[in-house]
Amino acid sequence: MRGSLYRLMGGFTEFDDYVRARVPQYLDELKALIRQPTVSAQGIGIADTARIVLDRARRAGIDASARSVNGGPPTIVGETGRGERTLLVYNHYDVQPPDPLDEWETPPFEPTERDGHLFGRGVSDNKGNLMARLQAIEAYRATIGELPLRVRVLYEGEEESGSPHLAAFVDANADRLRADGCIWEAGYKDAAGRPTISCGLKGIAYVELRVRGAAKDAHSSVATIIPNPAWRLVWALATLKNDRDEITVDGFAQEVRQPTPAELGLLERLPFDETAMLRIHGISRFVGGLSGLALKRKHFYEPTCTICGIVSGYTGAGSKTVLPAIASAKIDFRLVPDLTPEKVATLLRAHLDRRGFSDVEIVPSHGERPSRWPTDSLPARAAAVACRATYGVDPVVYPLMAGSGPMAQVCDRLGIPVTGFGSGNAASANHAPNENIAIADYVDHIRAFGRFLDTFAGRPL
Numbered sequence: 001m002r003g004s005l006y007r008l009m010g011g012f013t014e015f016d017d018y019v020r021a022r023v024p025q026y027l028d029e030l031k032a033l034i035r036q037p038t039v040s041a042q043g044i045g046i047a048d049t050a051r052i053v054l055d056r057a058r059r060a061g062i063d064a065s066a067r068s069v070n071g072g073p074p075t076i077v078g079e080t081g082r083g084e085r086t087l088l089v090y091n092h093y094d095v096q097p098p099d100p101l102d103e104w105e106t107p108p109f110e111p112t113e114r115d116g117h118l119f120g121r122g123v124s125d126n127k128g129n130l131m132a133r134l135q136a137i138e139a140y141r142a143t144i145g146e147l148p149l150r151v152r153v154l155y156e157g158e159e160e161s162g163s164p165h166l167a168a169f170v171d172a173n174a175d176r177l178r179a180d181g182c183i184w185e186a187g188y189k190d191a192a193g194r195p196t197i198s199c200g201l202k203g204i205a206y207v208e209l210r211v212r213g214a215a216k217d218a219h220s221s222v223a224t225i226i227p228n229p230a231w232r233l234v235w236a237l238a239t240l241k242n243d244r245d246e247i248t249v250d251g252f253a254q255e256v257r258q259p260t261p262a263e264l265g266l267l268e269r270l271p272f273d274e275t276a277m278l279r280i281h282g283i284s285r286f287v288g289g290l291s292g293l294a295l296k297r298k299h300f301y302e303p304t305c306t307i308c309g310i311v312s313g314y315t316g317a318g319s320k321t322v323l324p325a326i327a328s329a330k331i332d333f334r335l336v337p338d339l340t341p342e343k344v345a346t347l348l349r350a351h352l353d354r355r356g357f358s359d360v361e362i363v364p365s366h367g368e369r370p371s372r373w374p375t376d377s378l379p380a381r382a383a384a385v386a387c388r389a390t391y392g393v394d395p396v397v398y399p400l401m402a403g404s405g406p407m408a409q410v411c412d413r414l415g416i417p418v419t420g421f422g423s424g425n426a427a428s429a430n431h432a433p434n435e436n437i438a439i440a441d442y443v444d445h446i447r448a449f450g451r452f453l454d455t456f457a458g459r460p461l
């Protein structure tokens, strides 16, 4: 059924039938992409995966090319379809490192179906969404006809490493990226299984704190008179946050913009299944024993300071009486407006110096600004209608996701309102062992994205 007749004949019925008949083939394609390791943090597989993604986009009818700036990885941009409105689709083809490997039930790069789920590194974050959307574009053309809008794609290969080249890429390719709305990489069903859409991200400032002591490791009997960098690091870290979980970096809290009464009103009504969330994470209470509005407010509107890793001295089997020569901690700060990575670096340096920790070196790793867009923007409204038609319920509308990404580098830079929805769920284990999606959610994302092409273009469903 083609062209305008399709609506008379039941809208997306043929589209859905077409998609459902191709699920095994669609999953095979996704599995092939998962089998290809693409770990940006370790520089593994990037160019090979970029070629696969470029080829796949071209087969979906997208006039695509791989480009890079300043020696960065290949970034794929492309365009297809014609219409008054232009949609930008952002995804990333890189994944997080798969370790700890022995905690995976099946190997991370051997995608495996189990209990209606597909397991593998990147199935949720973010290769599944990338592939589902290409398959939706193809299915739309095969069953409904030419796309009623212009779709532009932007696939990057170092999102999981802080997108260090993307701002320059966006500046150099702005004319290929401008759009009336953007659909962000991902989206997740909440802990109670409700579909969600979101309209922003937190920013991030990622740093390493490094302390050096003696020129080399020493017998720990000299700890009487030789300084221990591990203690220095621990004492310095202890000044960053108190036991009420408040960030105590001087001047930090003053930069936190408080949610408006309207935002708090939305938050109050936002469903948030605390019991399911506790169960998924295997804990009995949240930080500070919080619940209700206070819990949601902290999760969405407050920054974090997280020790992501801390290393010094001997941590192997048995014991070793050693006085370490070096200690290091990797820290991420999740940022809300008006915090920026630059402000965090300045505040942190001054804070440590003021307390006599000038010996604690701050090695910046990467940073990203927070980004927030209205929950009633064109893409957000179109996504809500498409989700309602797909899932039979209104999606929960989050003001933002508590994660990060280069949304400011793309959308704030080009002035493009943005929203995200996708195929993940609250137990998808992004960045963790046994990352997975429900196969039914994958199929539903194809269905939802097909509908979104229409709703975003201004067509009724």
Ligand code: BES
Binding pocket: 125, 126, 159, 160, 161, 162, 163, 185, 186, 204, 366, 368, 401, 402, 403, 404, 405, 430
């Ligand atoms: N898909 C995530 C972002 C995300 C995570 C959104 C959790 C919503 C909830 C993205 O791939 C990601 O992990 N980004 C990194 C960015 C960082 C490395 C700069 C993140 O948030 O840690």
Ligand code: MN
Binding pocket: 096, 125, 160, 430, 431
């Ligand atoms: Mn990620």
